[in-house]
Amino acid sequence: MGAYSKQAEQIVDAVGGKENIEAATHCVTRLRFALKDESKVDESKLEQIDVVKGSFSANGQYQVVIGQGTVNKVYQDLVNQTGIGEASKEDVKKASEANLSPLQRAIKTLADIFIPILPAIVTAGLLLGLNNILTGQGIFFEESLIERYPQWADIASVINLIANTAFTFLPALIGWSAVKRFGGSPLLGIVLGLILVHPDLLNAWSYGAAEEAGEIPTWNILGLTVEKIGYQGQVLPVLFASYLLAKIEVFLTKRVPEGIQLLVVAPVALLVTGFAAFILIGPVMFTVGNVITDAVIYIFDTVPLLGGLIYGGLYSLLVITGMHHTFLAVDLQLVGSQLGGTFLWPMLALSNIAQGAAALTIGFLAKEERLKGLSYTSALSAFLGITEPAMFGVNLRFRYAFVAAMISSAIAGMFISVNGVLASTIGVGGIPGFLVISKGMTSFLIGMVIVLVLPVILTLAFSKFAKQK
Structure with a gap:
């Protein structure tokens, strides 16, 4: 027993x-x-x-x-x-x-692909946060720490190299996870991802400047002009190429005699997928990804109040439905864009903190020891980025606490959106989130105060109204 x-x-x-x-x-x-x-x-x-x-x-x-x-x-x-x-x-x-449903299957597929690579990305985000502290101006002094103490410059450089590796080779990480999810060999997924960021290709981050200068290198493949560009920081090209690779591999494995599979399956699968990636999948998905990114940026540039209100306020509902996983791809796409950061992830961090503050308030109000203990521990978990215990164990049970957290997160989301807060990458989605803020640190900290204080006030007020009813 x-x-x-x-x-x-x-x-x-x-x-x-x-x-x-x-x-x-x-x-x-x-x-x-x-x-x-x-x-x-x-x-x-x-x-x-x-x-x-x-x-x-x-x-x-x-x-x-x-x-x-x-x-x-x-x-x-x-x-x-x-x-x-x-x-x-x-x-x-x-x-x-x-x-x-088909939509749920699609969301689940994205979750299955991105969740396994999250530890590498979050770790890279935390290290980038440490690099930001060393290289950012106006944090401790008017100049950066490495300007004040030049002997630390090489340490910061090594930290930056280690931190940037996961994002430089992001297609390899996605390729490994995606091909595995689609039933193929994860090793071939890694190779596919590395092919898409090969050093012989024009770096994707240099594409804009090269296009203006008219200096984009090309291949001539049987009379077809193909741009010789890499897909650093891109999500969609490697996702669709991984699907094709896995399906070709599975198809060939079933039909090629076992004795010659090593000589046929992987070479043919990679060759066909590689040509398809550079000729069709890459250019199309590169354009689609940029359109999605530009549309999201346009909304937040044009009506940041509305964008912050919707995403900041409704993020908790996305968690309930599981749809929040789809925005991991958007975050990573934003990080790899010319913007150089994501304005969505800071709202995620504040939403998590708001849920934690609401759960903490329920703990203050609770008379039952079990509920009090559950509220306190789940609040701590939410402050460190894991909100499920707080949301499902406490706040949704007392609906007004969940609503209080959503309202607070919406207000904080509007505030940081208007002030242009950016995170250099995704990190720990709670109080440690300030480590990866690359722009608007003061505004983010004010937003953090909002989601720590306002949920407490609203939950207390709503609880009194609920008792009166």
Whole structure:
């Protein structure tokens, strides 16, 4: 008998019994179920279980928030005590995909591609933040730290090189994850990504200047003029090329005799995909990506109040639906554009802080010790960028707290949008977010004060109104 066998059995009972479970696995903080019929879930029963901090349905999976460090123990007892076989995340994903609409499948695909590479990108973002501190003017002194202390300049240079690597070779990271997701060889995905940023190609960040000067290098392929450009910082070209590569590889693997697969499959797949990437996929997707980027920039340049209100206010709802994953691609596209940063990610960071502040306020108001403890721990988690415990375990249960966080995030979003706040990349989406702010640091810090203070005031006010009702 494990330490959490009783709670495991209670959870299984609350989700409709083991006969209602197609497959079950867990991530860092949550149990993930592929259920036959989600209408059989008894949420009131789930809320009474002491280890459960919240529950929700997303992407065809029913997810029960347990918390880091405990969830794996609960899962193991769930497997041992109920006889439900251990399943991988892939098993649960496959079992749950039957419940998804085409839009949900598309969103889930993007999530499956970008989530695995997030640790590398967030780490790079934090290191870029450290580099910003060393090289930014007006932070500690009128001049930068390396100008005041020149002996630190080479240290900053090495940090910048390490930090920039993930973004310089971003297509390789995306290629690895995307080809793996589409059923191909991840190694070929890496090679494809590196092909698209080969040093012999014109660097994508130099494209604008080269176009003005009329100096874009080209190939002549059977009379067809093809621009010889790289796709540094680009997301869409490598995504579509990865899909093509994986499908060609799978097609050939099924039809080429095993004895000569090594000589045929990978060379043909890479050759066909490489030509297609430079002749068709790259130019088309480069244009599409720039149009999307320019449209988003235009909205925030023309009506920053509206852009900040919508994205800052509604980001929490995007998290509930899972659609927030789609904006990772937009953030990365913005970072790789001439703008050199993203104005969306700072609003994400402030939205997370707002949810944490609202959950913290519920902790102040709570009389029940379990709710008080849950509110405090989930608030801390939100302040460090993980909002699910705060949102699903606390704020959505007290709807006014969730609304208070959304209103506060919308106001802060409008403020930092009007003041042109930019992040050099994506980082930890909470209080440590200030480390990657490259423009408008003072405005971002004011926005941070807004989302720390206003949710407290609004949650307190809304709670009094809710009691009167």
